[in-house]
Amino acid sequence: MLTLGSGTLSVAPWVSGANPADLPTTYTTLYTIGEVGGDVEFRVEFQEAEFRGQSNFVIARGYYGGNVTASARSVEINFENLARFFTAAKTTLSTGTNGITGTHNVFTTEYDDKPSAMYVKFVHTRTDDPDKKVIVHLFKAFSTALNFPFMREAISTMDIDFNAIVDTTLTTTDQIIRVEIES
DSSP, rough: OEEEEEEEEEEEEOTTTTTTTOTTTTTTOOEEEEEEEEEEEEEEEEEEEOOOSSSSOOEEEEEEEEEEEEEEEEEEEEEHHHHHHHHTTEEEEEEEEOOOOOEOOOOOHHHHOOOOOOEEEEEEEESSTTTTTEEEEEEEOOOOOOOOOOOOSSOOOOEEEEEOOOOOOOOSOOSSEEEOOOE
């Protein structure tokens, strides 16, 4: 059984065609926006259809859609890094070696705009061996709701949910999520 201890949550504006597992220099600026103090849950769900034919019992199952979500609970936010991330996310970034540039607006309150994609990285220490890590990459994810609680006398924490989608710009088999476990 693999149990995870404390961890960090880092984000970067998503770059088309950049697989951070293969190209670690692509995301040179990761913003560590928080320390995860609670649980982290990764969910992969599929929609299914049952085929019965002339039988009362299922003879086959078909899977036709799915969702990948990651939820981090009780994240102690580093507001300085979060502000830096939002500032960087609204600037023009290089989106590849061909010199094409584009504006990435990760989160805005404008009515006609929408959240843009980001790269998300969870790094956790293993409780069975503190010298080893578990790293989870979400190559292209969205966070559709951010709540910023400000507590009077306690440390401010928040829950963050990420919805991952397929990164069709990647040519590798890692297109949604990658889990690296140091053994």
